[in-house]
Structures are given as C-alpha cells and as structure tokens.
Amino acid sequence: MFKILILQAMHSLSDERCEYLIKDRLSFMRFLGLGLAETVPDANTIWTFCEALKKADAVDALFARFDAALRETGFLAMSGQIIDATIVAAPKQRNTIEEKKAIKDGRIPDAWKDKPAKIAQKDRDARWTVKYSKAKPGADGSLPSVDLAIPAFGYKNHVSIDCGFGLIRKWTATDAAAHDGARLEEVLDRANTASDV
DSSP states (O other), rough: HHHHHHHHHHHHHHHHHHHHHHHHHHHHHHHHHHHHTTOOOHHHHHHHHHHHHTTTTHHHHHHHHHHHHHTTTTTOOOEHHHHEEEEOOOOOOOHHHHHHHHHHHTTGGGGTTTTTHHHHHSSSSSSEEEEEEOOOOTTSSSSSSSSEEEEEEEEEEEEEEEEETEEEEEEEEEETOOOOOGGHHHHOOOEEEOOOO
C-alpha cells in the first residue's frame, strides 16, 4: 500500500484516479508487483489506509524511511528545490451568516449541535481566498491592464520538490487563506545541499 502513496505523490493523483490508473497502466501494476489477474485496491481502501497512517502519525516517519532507503542506494535528490503552493478546491458551503461566524470562531453552530449528520457533511476547515490570474489578450493582441481576481474555496498544498528528480521532499497542507510565505520554513528542505530555491 505504501507504494500506492508513492505513485499518488509522484503523479498528484486522487484516490479514484489512482485506482483507475493502477488498473489501466501496466507500468503501475509492475511497480506495485501486481499481476494482470490480481485485484487492485479500490479508492476506499486507499483512503482508509491514508487515514490510518494519519491517525497513527506515521506518514512523516514512513517517508523518512523511504528517503533513507533511497540514500543507501546512492540516490541523492539534492539538485535544488522548487517550492510552491497549489489550491485544492473543496465543495462550496451554503451557510448562513451566523453559521459562518460560528465556524470562523472555531465553534459548531447551535442549529447543528443536534444534527450529527449535518456536522459530518460540512467542511469546517476550508476557507475562501482570492487567486489572481492574468487576463487573456484581446482579439487585436492587446493586453488588458487588469488582473483577474478569482475566488477559491478549499485548501492549499505547500510542497518542496527536488529540481532534478521531481521527488517531493517536504509538504504541509493548510486552509486556502493561509499565506504562502509563512509556510516556507515548514517545507524548506535544509538537507538539500544545493543552494537553488
């Protein structure tokens, strides 16, 4: 199952997409040691495994062991770092003003307290942010003088990867409103001896 996590990290795959590609690609099956007639873990199994690792606080330890195994074989991913943050969209919530205020204060809204199913379906950790993008050139080729402001609801993945090999060295996840620069120290890989960031 850990090899599936490596595939997900290397290719930025969701659980569902990972299940599909394991069934579809012989290279994925070969990497996982699966034969053509063997059963493939489904998306729910992958998700359950990831949740068990999170509850046991074992993800960082597993990837540290994986990194140590790579180093023992002579693979040193130390050719500089690329640090970036990506917004991961979450389903938009339809909450009242009072519910939004309670969620921002870290409380459960009063109307939800006797409805455990509603609490389970509401995402109370995701936040709104504004993503700026360049406007497309006009039909005559002229560039607009304004940037586009696109609201986004969800989370951010802050990731540091090795420039030469694309191997994820460190990562953290926050709500979408978190500032990218404040997470730099969390994802900066001090073990990477190259000076390029």
